[in-house]
Amino acid sequence: MKMSLFRYVRLNIRTMICDHTFIFIMLILSATVTSLCLFFSYGIIQKVQDDNSELGDEMYFYRYDLPRTPNIRECIKRLKDDAGDVIWAYNVTVTVKDENGAEQHAEVLIDSPNNTLDMSGVYLHESMDHLMHDEKIALNGNVLPVIKTYNSYEMAGDMCIPEQFLTDDMLGIQLSFYVDPEPTAKLADRLNRAVAETFGGTSSYTPTPVELLKKQENNTFYAYAFMTVMIAVLNLSMYFRYIVEIRKKQIKIFRTCGAAAEEINTLFLIENLTELVIGYLTAFLLFRFVLFDRLLDYYPSFKYYYSAKQYIMTFAIFAVGSLLTLMLLISPCIRRSAEAGERSVE
């Protein structure tokens, strides 16, 4: 029985190729394109998820009009005690006085478990030569060691002072920080209270959702990935319907010759699945060996997303999805055609 089933499948495919060449080519092409879309959309979704986790569901609190706050070290400690569980990065600016008594702005390097910076000295940007004296700097009357750097901008600003060197006469003028969890109004209130109690002042701290543009772009990518797969699946289903339609006569003949509706159904399912697998394999080869390197130019992170496991997973999704689509679309059509064949025999 199995042998004859596969023989019929082979025969049917050959008939499709000979009698409906264009439809056969388009079906394979459609299956290939659908599989390519699956691969591509998988990568896009991974990329968007990575981007979103990089952005973090974080909010950025800032305040530029901080009242000149003394005891900044105490304030930071208190803020850490009050809200350190949700704040993961601080950016505090203080004013310091150089040896001539002139005021400068300096960023505070706050120690945290993730900090890999050397905290033994004051960081100075190369351009601030005029402040350096033999690798030492006098700030608010204290002589501190200097760590020269070309890229202090990458850290914060022209001058960065580790928390330990802060003195009570350095005045805090600006504060910003990032929070990790999903921002909510309740969390914003809690942080505002903590900051107000710590630093004083009346105006609230304004949280800023990070990178709205990036988030909007990611949402658009999601929509694209979803729409591409949806259209590709609809295309395929359209073909299947059409194929059944143009082969109604063949179904009637099978039925007249005594084949059960279930057998005809299985025959068509296997035949269509075989065609889909051909399409999938073509897509796999095309994606892996032709398109992948080109896609890396646009989305470099793609190289981390595709392993054998992922390809197998995509195939499983494709196979199960196709089978469901076929069963939903083809089976009723075949049953109707078979019943029509039965009636005509009667």
Place this chain on the structure above:
Amino acid sequence: MRCIFSYSFLSFLARPVINLFMVFELFVVLVAVNFSLAQYNSRTMLYDPVRPYLERQGFMLIPSAPLRGDSASMTVNDLLKDADILSVKNYHSGDYTVTVLPDDVFDSLRLPVDDGRIFDRSADSRNMRVIVTRNGQGIGVGNTLELENGITLECTAVLTDPTYLMHISYSSEMSFEEMYRSIDSKYYGQSLFCYTSESELRRSDVPKETVTEEMYRIVSFRQELSENEYTGIQKSLQEQGYALIPNSEIVKNSEKILSDSFRSFIPAVIAFGVVVLTGIISCSFVSARSMLKKLAVFYCCGATKTKCVLISVGQNVIITLSAALASDAAIVIIGVSGIGNKFGFVLRSSNILISAAVVLGCLLVSAIAPAVLISRANPRELLTDTANG
């Protein structure tokens, strides 16, 4: 002609599933193309107001130390007397923050508005007019806000939520993106952010000393300076404690952001285009094939092959126009309902052009398959063929 259209319409109704499927595919294409373009527009919308400043010779002024006394400030003003300066000013009062923009920037900043209209600067008004962000206080169009010092603000428009507030910050890769921050009402509780123009501020009674100028400014010389003159100004400013980023570098970074954003969509658009093209070609092929017998009858009744092609093309016109109408409606709904804000949906005239191009392209593509099939078909054989049930 009317007859051809009637036959086209009848053949559209004869195969509703496949034709509606084509309408749906085209609808999705038009919406997707407009989405991509609207995404790009949302970036150019932010870049355009600052572009005139950045495209001229100049630099971003970064104070790395406070100015030393009034004389230093005067020196800087004197050095920059031939330059236009883009600076953002803020006026705080309780929960209200009024951001004041130079008139030209205010005029060209076309942020999407949810309600009301951005005021016309030339029209007179008793109060200081502002446009506001969506806020927890329920302040909307027509409301007035009483501030300290007896100043009254009149709200003429409410921006979409989330939106952007101009605020020039600093980054090592400075671009137009660093000149805005996002404002989302769900994080701000009672806080209210407003925009107004400098001329509006000048007309009001807001005391000058209460308006603070932001730290970073963009300097743009009205006329190209000689190399020596320009270098001299830069050197003097650096001696005053300023760090400078050339405008050309900001333009380069901004253009890169724009092209990267456009470039990142190319593979997605191609993938989508290929899928849809496959679908449209095959649908129109399938549709034309199933129409062939009917057309053969028309042919035998005296219609020319050209008329048969026209009937088939007419059907495609109906499909395309239905899709265009449906997508227009969807785009309007997306825009009005606020869903578009999640995607940075900003419509411009380019959207109409690209939609027209897509519609024409689709008409052309969907006309090819039927034209080829009909020109090759033999009506007699078609009518006598029973092979396909």
